[in-house]
Amino acid sequence: MHKFTVPIGPQHPALKEPESFNVLLSGERIMKFSARLGYNHRGIEKACEERTYIQNVYLTERVCGICSHAHSSCFVQAVEEIAGLEIPRRANYIRTLVGELERIHSHLLWLGVAGHEVGFDTLLMYAWRDREIVMDILAKLTGNRVNYGINTIGGVRRDINTDQIKDVSKAVKKLKERTEYYVRVAKEEVTLIKRLSGVGVLLPKDVLKLGAVGPTARASGIERDTRKDDPYGAYGELDFRVITDDHNDVYGRTLVRLGELLESYKMISQILENIPEGPITVKAPRKIPAGEAVSRYEAPRGENVHYVKSNGTDKPERVKIRAPTLANIQTVAKMLEDRNLADLPIVIAAIDPCFSCTDRLTLVKDVGHGKGRKMRWEDLHSHSIQWYKARGIDFSDLNKKMEKLLK
Amino acid sequence: MIRPAKMIRQVLSSLFKKPATNLYPFNKFEMPDKFRGKIVFDPELCVGCKLCMKDCPAGAINIKKVGEKKFEAEFDLGKCVYCAQCTETCFKKALKFTGEFELASLDREKLKITFNAKPDDTASK
Amino acid sequence: MIGSLLSIFIFPGFLFLMVFGLSAEFIDRKLYARLQNRVGPPWFQPVADLIKLFSKEDIIPEEANPAMFKAMPILALTATITSFFYIPTWRNEALYHFNGDLIIVLYLLTLPTLSYFLGGWYSTSLFSKIGAVRTLTQLFAYEVPLLMSILAPALLADTWSLTEMAVFYSAHPWYWLFNILGFFVALITLLGKLEKVPFDIPEAETEIVAGTFTEYSGRLLGLFRLSMDIELIVGASLLAAVYMPFGLAISPIFAFILFLIKVLSIVAMVSVLRTVFARLRIDQMVNFCWRYLAPFSFLQILIILALKGFLVR
Known part of the structure; x- marks a missing residue:
């Protein structure tokens, strides 16, 4: 042919x-x-080095237009760790609340986009109509619909009052009802099932091999969720399940996201019930002491990683951002092997890509003569193992575990 | 259980409901109070510490000294990201945010607004 | 001579079909929007779209075959308009009729589809070509169930002429109820013919941009759009003429109003159907047409044959 x-x-x-x-x-x-990749490279990491920490909170918020809170929280967590700041419990609860509301808006957005990609525009219109409820709530709580600006180094900028708590629980009740309806639609509408199930299959062993994160991994039965594995914010005190699914396909990813929505509603009502009294911020110094930290955050699309290195001034020396799409984009080629062209849009959409968050530039330099050097994957791998071994961290156990899982 | 046209009941009932869409420019949209919109500056309160200029992530503020203890502010609304960090940085509360958000303009110059200091009344004495 | 020119250009020809087609497009779009809880376009939107397209420049790709590229929209439009003359509207008798005009109408309704294929193929863009091939694949899937389900009422009336069918069903006013199964099959295949969800595979925008029409612009695209609107009308009138042939003999004005109601209700059904489904994949579509629609239309023929045996005569 x-x-x-x-x-x-x-x-x-x-x-x-x-x-x-x-x-x-x-x-x-x-x-x-x-x-x-690379059409949207904006040089954010370099721009971070030119700005003070307080400015960077707002800059990292603009890495992504959907999971803006995820990026700023991740950055702020890293800075607070370097500065040794203990965040008030109330601030942690408010951060977690906004984070979960953001997850709701992101997942509802995804549901609409997925509907559009398979030509089901009615689902798009209804899902986005219902998303407005959570957008309005976010605007009420934080003062903006997208770039919430709720985080600051040492806590949060706005408190939450009883009226707002009432508003949120009312909205959550409405959203829960709607989400349960969408679960029924996803499980019963025959054309939707036909377009979603069996499409974009990613076996658990491929998830481990390609390092997928977030709902993409969880839909293949891999229980990987930073909120559970490495609790930050108030997640350690909340009772929730990690939603997994064993369909391994786009259908499974839809069910995982819808299930996560229902978990988020549960978490929000727990937060609203148990939110402790107290201050919402601690005083943060303008100059952060020298040090480095890596912070992880479970964004709606998967695990977010920020690395911050400080040198004692009011500007960071290096900021590295790993957005979840970068981890997931490799899986698309695997999922599309020998599939129909018609499946391409939905398979790409199913990892919930955010390309402009992903575009980064990497240049490996040899310290000393400053020339660029290319490293093969194997060299880089062994180099990283040696590097950690020199610092007393041994990965051989983990490697064995991984090999076992791959089998 | 599989059912074709699962959404049909909901879809047909929409016919008898008001559309969810807001005809925006004709129906004005109410923003919640404490919405972070346009920043206003009160020259009376400013002491000229210029911390707002230092903290502004977008470099949208420019505070100028125009006389003895007199300052005026120049704002570039095109650069402002409406984070309202300056209102928190300012310990004299000379900067405040308003709920105004319809600021679009075709002319870049119109986006630059200046808050003038009060005319000098000491000179007339 | 003047009479036939009048009927070709004014009523029930070009002008009437254009107005009716654009209003049907408006009803379709407005209803689609209201079903999705949106406001939808104002009444003049389809006209405004058409005026905009007609006032724009035609861009013909360098690689494309200009003659074919330009001819195809005109072919599509003329074929759809011509087919309307054989459909009875305000009385039992259509404007032109002869024994076999049912086949002619179906043939003329296939021509636009063919012109979408050729137009897409000769514009040589990759997306157009994929769309063109999909158009043709889809044609082979829905054409047989459509033909078979339209065959059943004709078999009952024992004629190949739409006019004579109308006469027959006027004489036996309740016989159209026997064809109800065929009507639903034909309605679904009409979605395929009009390239609407769930069968909008040839112009699936998230996959192949606009399919056949990717390279079309300006007046040529306007003509294609107009021919699709008129195709909606003609398809709906064909279904109305074949499956709802009642009330045509009473009085011309009443019959004409009834005809409008019938056509618009079929248009409304098309809008509702395209609201509640996701787009199928081309293999699923072919599978669905042959596995479900074709047997059902065959069943309809069997019902009619059985009825003819002991009921009708």
Whole structure:
């Protein structure tokens, strides 16, 4: 059969952000898939080095337009760890509350986008209509619909009062009802099931091999959730389940996200009931002492990692951001192997990509003569093992565990 | 259980409901109070510490000294990210945010607003 | 001579079909929006869209075959308009009729689909080509169930002419109820013919941009849009003529109003159907048409044959 390459992107109706995918097609079947990142590189990491910590809170908030709270929280957590600040419990609860509300808005947004990608525009309209409820609540709590600006180094900027608590619990009740309806739609609507199930299959062993995170991993039965594995904020005091699914496909990812919505509602009512009294912020110094920290945060799309290195001034020396899409984007090629062209939009959408968060520039430099040096994957791997071994951290146990899991 | 056209009841009942869409420019949208909109500056209170300039993530504020203990502020609304950090940094509370958000303009110059200091009344004495 | 020119250009020809087609598009869009809890477009939106397209520049890709590229929208429009002349609207008798005009109407309704294919193919863009091939694949899937389900009422009336069918059903006013199964099959296949959800596979925007119409712009796209609107009308009128042939003999004005109601209610059904489904994949669509629709239309024919045996005569 005649083979031809179709460019999907950088401008294409299926993609909400510029990103280039080249698809080699034979008829409607996908033979080869390659992705090219980098259309949205904004130089945020470098810009962080030029700004003070307090400015960086707002800059990192703008890494992503959807999970803005996730990025600023992650950054703030790292800075607080370096500065040795103990955050008031109330501040932690408010951060967690906004984080969960953000997860709700992100997952409802995803549901709508997924509906649009499979041509179900009615689902898009209804899901986004209901998303407005949580957007309004966020605007009421924080003062803005998208860039909440609730975080500051040492706590949160706005307190929550009893009226707002009432508003939130009312909204959550309404949203819960709607989400239960969408669960029924996803489980019963025949055309939706036909388009979602069996599409974009990612086996658990591939999840481990490719390092997928978030709902993409959890839909393949891998119980990986930073909120549970490494609790931050108030998650340690909340009672919740990590939602997993064993469908391994887009259908499973839909169910995981809808299930997470229901868990989020549960968590929010726990937060509203148990929110402790007290101050919402502690005094933070303008100059952060020298040190480095890595912070992890479970964003709606998966695990967010921020690395901050400080040198005693009021500006960080290095900030490194790993957005969850970077971990998930590799899985798309695997999921699309030998699939139909019609499945491409929904498979890409199913990892809930956020390409502009992902675009980073990496340059490995040899200290000393300042020249660029290329490292092969194997070299980099062994280099990292040696580097950690020199600092007394041994990964051999973990490696064995991993090999066992892969089998 | 599999059911084709699962959403049909909800969809048909929408016919008898008011549309959820807001016809925005005709129906004004109410923002919640404490919405972070346009920043206003009170020259009376400013002491010229310029901490707001230092903390502004976008570099949208410019405080100028125009006389003895007199300061005026120049704002670039096109640069402002409406985080309202300056209102928290300012310990004299000379900066406040308002709920105003319809600030779009076709002219870049119109986005630059200046809060002038009060005319000098000591000179007339 | 003047009479036939009048009927070709004014009523029930080009002008009437254009107005009716655009209002049907408005009803379809407004209803679609209201079903989705939106406000929807104002009444003049389809006209405004058309005027905008007609006032814009036509861009023809360098690689495309200009003659074919330009001819296809005109072919689509003329074919749909011509097919309308054989459908009875305000009386039992259509404007033109002869024994076999049912087949002609179906044939003329296939021509727009073919012109979408050729237009897409000759514009040589990758997305257009994929869309064109999908159009044709889809045609092979829905055409057989559509033909078989329309065959059943014709078999009952023992004629191949829409006019004579109308005469027959006027004489036997309740016989159209026997064809109700065929009506639903035909309604679903009509979704495929009009390329609407769940069968909008040839122009699935998230996959292949706009399919066949990716490279079309300006007047040529406007003509395609107009021909699709008129195709909606003609398809709905065909279904109305075949499956709801009642009330045509009473008085011309009453019959015409009834005809409008019938067509618009079929348009409304199409809008509701396209609201509640997700788009199928092309393999699933072909599978669905052959596995479910074709047997049901066959069952309809069997019902009619059985009825003819002991009920009708």
